[in-house]
Every structure is written in structure tokens, then in C-alpha cells.
Amino acid sequence: MNTIEYFKERFDQWQPANGHNGFSAIRQEAFNAFSKLGIPTTKNEEWKYTRVAGLFNQEYQFPPDSLTASVTAIELDGLRLPGHEQANELVFVNGFFSFPLSVIRSADLTVLSLEDAAKNGFSELVEKQFGDSSKYIKDGIHALNTAFVHGGIFIHIKKGLVVEHPVYIYNITDARSANILAQPRSLIHINEHAHVQLVETYITLGPNQSFTNQVMEVTVEQDARLEYYKIQNDGAHTNQVSTTHIRQTGKSYVHTVTISLNGGLIRNNLNLVLDAKYCESHLYGLYFQTGQSHIDNHTVVDNIKPNCLSNELYKGIMNDQSTAVFNGKIFVRPQAQKTNAYQSNKNVLLSDTTSVNTKPQLEIFADDVKCTHGCTVGKLNEDGLFYLQSRGISEKTARMLLLRAYASDIMEHIKPASIRTYVERLIVDRLESDIS
Amino acid sequence: MLSIHNLHAGIEGKKILNGIDLEVKPGEVHAIMGPNGSGKSTLANVLAGRADYEVSHGTAEFQGKNLLELSPEKRAGEGLFLAFQYPVEIPGLNTINFIKTAVNEIRKYRGQDPLDAVAFLKLMKEKMALMNIEQSLLARSLNEGFSGGEKKRNEVFQMAMLEPKLAILDETDSGLDIDAIRIVSNGVNKLRNKENAVLVVTHYQRLLDYIVPDFVHVLYNGRIVKSGSKELARELEERGYDFIKHETSEVETV
Ligand SMILES: Nc1ncnc2c1ncn2[C@@H]1O[C@H](COP(=O)(O)OP(=O)(O)OP(=O)(O)O)[C@@H](O)[C@H]1O
Ligand SMILES: [Mg+2]
Numbered sequence: 001m002n003t004i005e006y007f008k009e010r011f012d013q014w015q016p017a018n019g020h021n022g023f024s025a026i027r028q029e030a031f032n033a034f035s036k037l038g039i040p041t042t043k044n045e046e047w048k049y050t051r052v053a054g055l056f057n058q059e060y061q062f063p064p065d066s067l068t069a070s071v072t073a074i075e076l077d078g079l080r081l082p083g084h085e086q087a088n089e090l091v092f093v094n095g096f097f098s099f100p101l102s103v104i105r106s107a108d109l110t111v112l113s114l115e116d117a118a119k120n121g122f123s124e125l126v127e128k129q130f131g132d133s134s135k136y137i138k139d140g141i142h143a144l145n146t147a148f149v150h151g152g153i154f155i156h157i158k159k160g161l162v163v164e165h166p167v168y169i170y171n172i173t174d175a176r177s178a179n180i181l182a183q184p185r186s187l188i189h190i191n192e193h194a195h196v197q198l199v200e201t202y203i204t205l206g207p208n209q210s211f212t213n214q215v216m217e218v219t220v221e222q223d224a225r226l227e228y229y230k231i232q233n234d235g236a237h238t239n240q241v242s243t244t245h246i247r248q249t250g251k252s253y254v255h256t257v258t259i260s261l262n263g264g265l266i267r268n269n270l271n272l273v274l275d276a277k278y279c280e281s282h283l284y285g286l287y288f289q290t291g292q293s294h295i296d297n298h299t300v301v302d303n304i305k306p307n308c309l310s311n312e313l314y315k316g317i318m319n320d321q322s323t324a325v326f327n328g329k330i331f332v333r334p335q336a337q338k339t340n341a342y343q344s345n346k347n348v349l350l351s352d353t354t355s356v357n358t359k360p361q362l363e364i365f366a367d368d369v370k371c372t373h374g375c376t377v378g379k380l381n382e383d384g385l386f387y388l389q390s391r392g393i394s395e396k397t398a399r400m401l402l403l404r405a406y407a408s409d410i411m412e413h414i415k416p417a418s419i420r421t422y423v424e425r426l427i428v429d430r431l432e433s434d435i436s
Numbered sequence: 437m438l439s440i441h442n443l444h445a446g447i448e449g450k451k452i453l454n455g456i457d458l459e460v461k462p463g464e465v466h467a468i469m470g471p472n473g474s475g476k477s478t479l480a481n482v483l484a485g486r487a488d489y490e491v492s493h494g495t496a497e498f499q500g501k502n503l504l505e506l507s508p509e510k511r512a513g514e515g516l517f518l519a520f521q522y523p524v525e526i527p528g529l530n531t532i533n534f535i536k537t538a539v540n541e542i543r544k545y546r547g548q549d550p551l552d553a554v555a556f557l558k559l560m561k562e563k564m565a566l567m568n569i570e571q572s573l574l575a576r577s578l579n580e581g582f583s584g585g586e587k588k589r590n591e592v593f594q595m596a597m598l599e600p601k602l603a604i605l606d607e608t609d610s611g612l613d614i615d616a617i618r619i620v621s622n623g624v625n626k627l628r629n630k631e632n633a634v635l636v637v638t639h640y641q642r643l644l645d646y647i648v649p650d651f652v653h654v655l656y657n658g659r660i661v662k663s664g665s666k667e668l669a670r671e672l673e674e675r676g677y678d679f680i681k682h683e684t685s686e687v688e689t690v
Contacts, residue, residue, distance in 0.1 A: 383524045384526050386484075386508060387523070389512070390518055391509075391541075391542075392509050392545060393538055395507070397537065398509075401529055402529070405526055405577070407528075
């Protein structure tokens, strides 16, 4: 199958029910970029260890038909995250936002379709901020999402609004009758002094292959605060490229935790653009991989303005034949004096057949900065294991305690208690089944 | 209780223990002394079941069971306890949770029901008072950032919680201040009875003033080269190890 021709045919034919509503030019431009770039191969330095092109050797139902997407509210009930009774719930099915399935509990939270936002009152914001991530990610996969943008949402958190209920975002892929390629898209604007917690998760229904190619773009204004939690715990037949692009346009606080416990192939792009003085950003990640799964975390911290602080810690637990990639870029632009940027990636290997490629990439063009980075790849601490066993603790329990202890400095950064408890439970269950 | 015969052990081809014989009976206190690098900690670790060390020869029985065949956790279940010379720091593992897990795993091994939260807390308070240890220390990650003395006290506190039959204290006195040595020794003495035994590895007479040994052994080059009463420790304190090294080399050259 020629991937570009395959998508060109669909691009030419596809007319969403309500037209392209102002996104035609953007779509066309993105499709041209896609045609030029194609799906990245391992010759592309950014995709050296992640064989995403292989996922296009099969057919997907694409674009998925938004009208036949068939998840019912009852089915959704079985998928909700703990604490949902107190949460705003935003539901995407096969990449299209579903207003009927979504529940908005915070009265002042504005959620519009992208098309409506572009027409009604938010056209300036949409025009300015939509597509900001393409300045950082110049590959065909990213362009593919934009080329077919439809059914996405715009979330607006108005000035001073502290959203008291966390916002849960479910990306559901209904692969019960066909392989599905889903491309959710969202644009989020957090105004001055506003606070919000986002919790995002991915669920595939059915045995067929799913591929989620997601782009989320967020702007965080002066004195605003964003906590973003990504939980990836989908089946081995599910794959995703998930781009989260956050621009801090005023002195603000951003805190992200990316938990990847299961899946086939996962590529996470997380960009933090520190585009104002005194921004503070925290990037935490925990991946626990088994079987043949593959996790690739590409992060960018771009220090544009002076006096910003970023702190990044990603930890991995690797089992079986799983593979992991960590690529952490830190840019310090000439103007960004007094930048403090910390980065660390640690990996524990539970088997001899896993592999980890970890690469810090620092490009520093200012002289008065503090940047540190480090990575480790090793086995579970044998001294610790013996110490615990010598106290009567079985080897299995000792390994579990040590791995939970290892994960704890990521887990403690999951602030919503019900989500933290939920993720802890997932990890314990996984340890129970993985550790012998 | 513990009988060791002609025990040889080493690591990565390097021989460290070269034929240890030792007999410990219930109710006894044995002290093991000897110069740095003579193999004291190796002996303690081999008895506790550290897998890195290879036993090439000899036997070790503990209460009639072949100790060398048991996993470290089973040895603990049988009642063996090692207070480490260098306790391990484990960031992220809460000390109290760790001890609670240990207590209940050992109870499980012995066919006892686990202690519930209330019973555990009661036991813990009692032993904390005995060892003069503060709860704020136990609320922290296991040994992480503990001072040298705090780590040692935590070791003895764990011993008090687990109530072993045979406790091996590997240089538990080093790093302790004068008051702490007295507190820890008193604690150990209070836990002593005619059914259990203690093996203390130490360099100093000071500890043996409090925990008075029935026997003193000198380990040198992986062998017990001299055994005696508590007087032997005093003699070593006065004269150093030179006379022993001298004696052994003479023996060897004969
Ligand atoms: N894991 C190891 N790898 C290599 N050599 C080791 C190892 N453990 C012990 N040794 C060596 O074995 C010898 C005995 O060490 P051990 O720790 O038993 O001595 P010790 O009598 O306890 O000394 P100290 O009084 O200094 O604590 C030393 O030469 C030591 O370097
Ligand atoms: Mg020693």
C-alpha cells in the first residue's frame, strides 16, 4: 500500500457532514506537508528507534464515520475513571468529540467544537494558537492529524476560574468491527489566574487494531496553573502517537505526569515552551512495559525567556522484550539567562531481553544557566533485595516493595487522590502478575 | 542452636572464609573480633543467606536445619536476624510499612495470623520505648538520610520487633554515641533469655562491657585462630592483634 496515495484518496473524497468550516486552508497546507514528508521511517533521527511506519502496513477504517461511532452511555459507565462523579468528563469516540456522552459539571467551563470556536468569539485565539505544535514537530504523522482535523474541541478556562472538578478526557476507540485510525484534536486556553487539572486516558473497545494519532495544544497565561495527567493503559493491539504541546505565555505553573503501563507502540511528544519570565514546569513520567510493547517519550523544554525553572524526571521499569526510548531536549535561547533546567531518566531492567535508548539533548545558547541531566539503566538493587529478604520478606514481595518504592517519587506527583490510588492499583496488579 | 563446621566461602573465586568452626548454644553470647578484612561480615552474610557468596565447603546447621539450603527469608522465618554493618537505604519505602510487612511475613511463615493495625502499633510503641527510637524517624523512607547512629538504632529496633532466636550484630556499636551504646545494649540484654543467643561482631571492648560475652573468638584470615573467655577481649584491647598474627604465623610455619 502506498500510504500517501491511500490518504490522498481519502483527503480528496472526504467531506465532513458540516463542511470544513474555516479549516480548509489549514487542512490543505497540512496535507501538502504530509504528502511531502510521508510517514517517518527510522531514517528520520527523531524516529530512529520507533517503527511507526510499520503500523501503516494494514488498512484502517479512515476517516472513521463519526455518525456510526456507537459507544453508548451504558458502555461508557464501565470505562469511567474513579472520581468521575466529581469530574467534568469529556469523551472522544474514534477521534470525534461527543457532546451527548460528555458531562460538564463546572458551570463556567467552556467546551466548544473547534469549528464553533473559530466562528464564535474565539476566532482570534484559535487562529493564533491552533497549529503552534507544528513549529516543533515537523513530521508527516503530525501533519496527518491536522490534514484531517474534524470533531476536535476548544476548551476555554476563563480568567480567574479555578475549575474545582478535574477534567477527565476519555479517548475511546471503537475497534469492535474494524481497525480504526482515530485523530483527536484539542485546543485549550487557560486564562490568567485560572487553575485546572486534566486527566486523560485511552481505551480501545474490541479486538481490532487501533491507532490514535492525537494532538493537544495548550496555552497557559500569566499566574495560571495546569496539572496534566496522561494515563496509558490500553491493550497490546493499540498504538498511539500522542502530542501534548504546552506554551506558557505568562509566569505560570505547569505540572505533567505521564503514566504508560500498557499498549503496543506508544510515542509521546511532550513540548513545554517557556515563553515568559519565571515560568515553572515539571515533567514526570513512569513507564512500566512488558511483552513486546514499545514506549517512546520525546520531550522538549524550550526556554525562550529568562529565569525559568524546569524539572524533569522519567522512570522506567522494563520487562520481557519491551523497548523504551527517552529523548529529552532542552533548549536555552540566547535571551534565556538564569535558566534552571534539570533532567533525569532512570531505568530498571527486569529481564535481559529488554532494551532502552536514552538520550539527553541540550542546546544551550546562554551563558548564565544551570542545566543538569543524567540517565541510568540498571538492574533492581541487589543489596536492597537481600536486606528485605533478610527480614523475612519473600523475594517476590521484596521485589514488589522495591519497585513500588522506585516508582513512588513519580506517584507522589499525581495530586488527585482518586487517580493516584487508581494508578497505584494498576501498578500493584501489574507487579503481581509480572514479578515471579 | 547454631553449629558451623569447616565452613569455606568466597566471592568471585576469591577465598574469604577458610574453615570456620563455631558452636553457639541457646542463652549464649559470642563475640567475634578480628582485624579489618578478616571475614567477619562475610561470615555474617553467609549465615544470613547472601547469594553472592559461594560456600565451597562445610556445613551450617541452625536448630537442626541445614541453614545453607534455605533462602534468606526462610532463615529469618526460622529466627535468624542480621543487623547489617552497612544498612541499606531504600528511598520511597516507608520504614514502618517495611517493618510491618516483615513482622507479618515472618508470622505467616510460622503459621500465625498477621497482626492487625492496632496490635502492630502496640508492639511498635513498646519496642520504640525499649530502644528509645522516635516515631518521626520511622515515618521516613527506610534508612534514607539516616545518620550512622540512626541506622544502627533502626537495625536493633527491627531486631526487637522480630524477636529472633539468633541475632547477629555486625558492628552495631560503630557509629553509636556513648549514650546510644548503653541504650542499645540494654535493649539487647532485655531481649535475652535462655532460649535465644547473640553473636556480636565488634572491634571494641566498650560494647562487651554491656553485652557481656560467654565466649570471644578471634577471626583472622578467614579462620577462628583463637577462642577464649571475655578476658580475651580485654587482652586484645591492650595488646592489639599483633600477638595473634604472630602466633598464627608461627603455627603456620611449624
Ligand atoms: N563483595 C565482595 N567482593 C569482593 N571482595 C569482597 C566482597 N565482600 C568481601 N570481600 C573481601 O573479603 C574480605 C573480608 O571482608 P569482610 O567484609 O568479611 O571483612 P570484615 O572482617 O568484616 O572487616 P571489617 O572489620 O573492616 O568490617 C575483604 O578483603 C573484602 O575486601
Ligand atoms: Mg565487617
